[in-house]
Amino acid sequence: MAVDLEKLEQLLTNKLREKFGDAIRDVSEYRGELSVDVDREVVLDVCRMLKDDPDFQFDHLSYVSCADWSAQGKTPRYTVYWDLYSVPRTHRVRVRAAVPEEDPTVSSVTSIWRSANFMEREAFDMFGVIFQGHPDLRRILMPDDWEGHPLRKDFPLGGVKSFYFKRATDPGAGEPPDLIPRIRRQESDI
Amino acid sequence: MATRVVEHNYSNIESMTLNMGPQHPSTHGVLRVILELDGETVTKCTPVLGYLHRAKEKHAEFKTYHQFIPYTDRMDYLSPMSNNTAFVMTVEKALEIEVTDRCRYLRTLLCELARMSAHLLAVGTGALELGAMTVFMWGFTQREKIYDIFEFISGARFTVSYMRAGGVAREDYPEWRRRVREFLDGYMNTQEEMEAMLNENEIFLQRMIGIGKITGQDALNFGLTGPSLRGSGIDWDIRRDTPYLAYEEADWEVAYETEGDCYARFLVRMREMRESWRICCQMLDKLEKHSHERMNIDNPKVIFPPKDNVKKSMEDLIHHFLLASEGFKVPSGEVYHSIEAPKGELGFHLIADGGPKAYRLGVRSPSFVNLGALEHMCVGELLADVVAIIASLDPVMGEVDR
Numbered sequence: 001m002a003v004d005l006e007k008l009e010q011l012l013t014n015k016l017r018e019k020f021g022d023a024i025r026d027v028s029e030y031r032g033e034l035s036v037d038v039d040r041e042v043v044l045d046v047c048r049m050l051k052d053d054p055d056f057q058f059d060h061l062s063y064v065s066c067a068d069w070s071a072q073g074k075t076p077r078y079t080v081y082w083d084l085y086s087v088p089r090t091h092r093v094r095v096r097a098a099v100p101e102e103d104p105t106v107s108s109v110t111s112i113w114r115s116a117n118f119m120e121r122e123a124f125d126m127f128g129v130i131f132q133g134h135p136d137l138r139r140i141l142m143p144d145d146w147e148g149h150p151l152r153k154d155f156p157l158g159g160v161k162s163f164y165f166k167r168a169t170d171p172g173a174g175e176p177p178d179l180i181p182r183i184r185r186q187e188s189d190i
Numbered sequence: 191m192a193t194r195v196v197e198h199n200y201s202n203i204e205s206m207t208l209n210m211g212p213q214h215p216s217t218h219g220v221l222r223v224i225l226e227l228d229g230e231t232v233t234k235c236t237p238v239l240g241y242l243h244r245a246k247e248k249h250a251e252f253k254t255y256h257q258f259i260p261y262t263d264r265m266d267y268l269s270p271m272s273n274n275t276a277f278v279m280t281v282e283k284a285l286e287i288e289v290t291d292r293c294r295y296l297r298t299l300l301c302e303l304a305r306m307s308a309h310l311l312a313v314g315t316g317a318l319e320l321g322a323m324t325v326f327m328w329g330f331t332q333r334e335k336i337y338d339i340f341e342f343i344s345g346a347r348f349t350v351s352y353m354r355a356g357g358v359a360r361e362d363y364p365e366w367r368r369r370v371r372e373f374l375d376g377y378m379n380t381q382e383e384m385e386a387m388l389n390e391n392e393i394f395l396q397r398m399i400g401i402g403k404i405t406g407q408d409a410l411n412f413g414l415t416g417p418s419l420r421g422s423g424i425d426w427d428i429r430r431d432t433p434y435l436a437y438e439e440a441d442w443e444v445a446y447e448t449e450g451d452c453y454a455r456f457l458v459r460m461r462e463m464r465e466s467w468r469i470c471c472q473m474l475d476k477l478e479k480h481s482h483e484r485m486n487i488d489n490p491k492v493i494f495p496p497k498d499n500v501k502k503s504m505e506d507l508i509h510h511f512l513l514a515s516e517g518f519k520v521p522s523g524e525v526y527h528s529i530e531a532p533k534g535e536l537g538f539h540l541i542a543d544g545g546p547k548a549y550r551l552g553v554r555s556p557s558f559v560n561l562g563a564l565e566h567m568c569v570g571e572l573l574a575d576v577v578a579i580i581a582s583l584d585p586v587m588g589e590v591d592r
Contacts, residue, residue, distance in 0.1 A: 033526060060415075061413055063537055087424065094524075115414075119559065126247070143240070155248075157248060
């Protein structure tokens with residue numbers, strides 16, 4: 001069941017541009033995958049259309065996550081992406097939206113696909129991007145009292161402080177463990 | 191000693207909060223579930239994750255692509271072959287590499303063996319939690335043989351780190367193929383015994399039928415994939431619908447059930463093992479036929495040269511050194527590739543920046559997303575059934591927390 005990529009690209013461009021105009025920045029193809037870059041304000045409406053339109057029927061949300069471009073010095077700092085799949089039509093598309101550092105918010109798609117619940121919580125936990133309209137936006141993998149967002153590029157691999165040595169009598173309490181400078185060196189090597 | 195008498199007034203207690211896990215034996219690792227109970231009925235169920243979080247996605251940004259392969263073993267540690275394959279196929283997609291036929295057949299064979307091993311554990315522990323120990327033991331006897339097969343080809347039983355971008359670490363050999371054949375010949379016996387033991391076992395059925403029901407639409411909406419989705423009547427299998435490796439060339443069927451309860455998910459796993467066995471037999475035949483062909487691609491910039499040549503040839507030594515110290519560079523771009531792992535859709539989202547390390551590697555792990563439906567399935571069920579529902583979703587915490 002091969003998918004006609006060119007046809008899908010045409011359809012996506014025409015239908016989305018017709019409804020959302022310039023809010024659809026770009027429709028591109030790379031390695032046989034289609035990506036749609038949109039303004040973050042229209043993400044929810046674009047996703048709803050992609051799910052409901054009989055030509056698209058993207059009824060399965062594969063993956064939601066985020067990338068932090070600060071190591072490359074790009075602005076806006078974050079890109080949130082949604083990987084969608086259609087079970088009846090067996091095609092895929094990726095929706096991407098740029099999210100600025102000053103106001104890291106984007107609409108939650110939990111009202112369309114409930115699978116977004118956990119994945120948006122993870123993206124929030126790891127990057128600090130806030131998904132507006134999410135029913136229960138809490139940390140999911142890190143402890144509730146964790147400070148910082150680990151997958152941001154300015155978060156060091158070894159962590160910023162020792163999490164486990166909390167009592168004053170514990171070895172290493174009060175001073176950062178040796179581990180951290182070593183890993184910071186590695187980070188600067190890149 | 192004075193006896194202290196405590197009087198309880200139970201009449202105004204409306205609900206009870208019960209903490210299950212993270213060290214509960216039936217949570218398949220370190221899953222913690224906070225349950226609110228009204229009598230014995232679950233009214234609320236909140237999974238608490240993160241007890242096995244090892245920041246693999248962060249590590250991926252600091253390791254070359256080769257160095258990250260062992261990390262993928264430790265995600266779904268019950269099927270490292272599938273994880274390896276999913277990761278290297280993502281890298282191959284970004285590099286635009288096509289692997290050889292022989293390599294495709296070998297990978298398919300190993301992925302299906304991994305699926306059989308993972309399902310044997312899922313079915314075995316699922317039955318163990320409901321009180322049936324025998325099937326667990328039978329399943330583990332067969333899994334032991336699969337691990338021997340993995341050991342004979344990769345050198346490790348559990349964390350194999352066997353796949354490489356562009357090929358595999360070591361070639362298969364006649365003695366290994368003979369061992370696989372021997373295992374496949376003897377396997378169906380156990381499968382039939384297990385089916386006879388469980389499929390119509392009255393106690394087992396009472397605990398499974400009608401428990402943890404989820405409709406097909408809900409299952410899709412919650413992002414369930416793999417056997418958990420196919421148990422609800424959605425006929426979607428990545429192996430058939432967006433074929434990869436050599437699944438198109440094999441003769442097999444997608445197993446699915448329509449009931450959407452724990453028993454349906456159990457049956458899907460049982461039937462999938464049969465289908466996996468069929469695929470394995472066909473792949474082994476193909477492998478025999480292609481055994482004289484080349485295994486790895488002919489691209490010294492990506493694939494390690496054979497170790498013997500490194501000792502004799504200067505070029506191979508240089509390539510080996512560069513690959514081990516620097517790694518290969520992947521052109522900048524964004525790719526997503528997913529395969530049908532034993533638990534469901536295992537996808538890697540790779541953003542490469544042209545260097546030897548991933549700029550961002552996101553892992554779409556099936557167990558993590560599947561757990562999102564746990565609350566929906568548990569509410570309204572009895573406390574004892576929560577164990578059966580968790581077992582039928584078959585989460586592996588190494589993959590949930592990553």
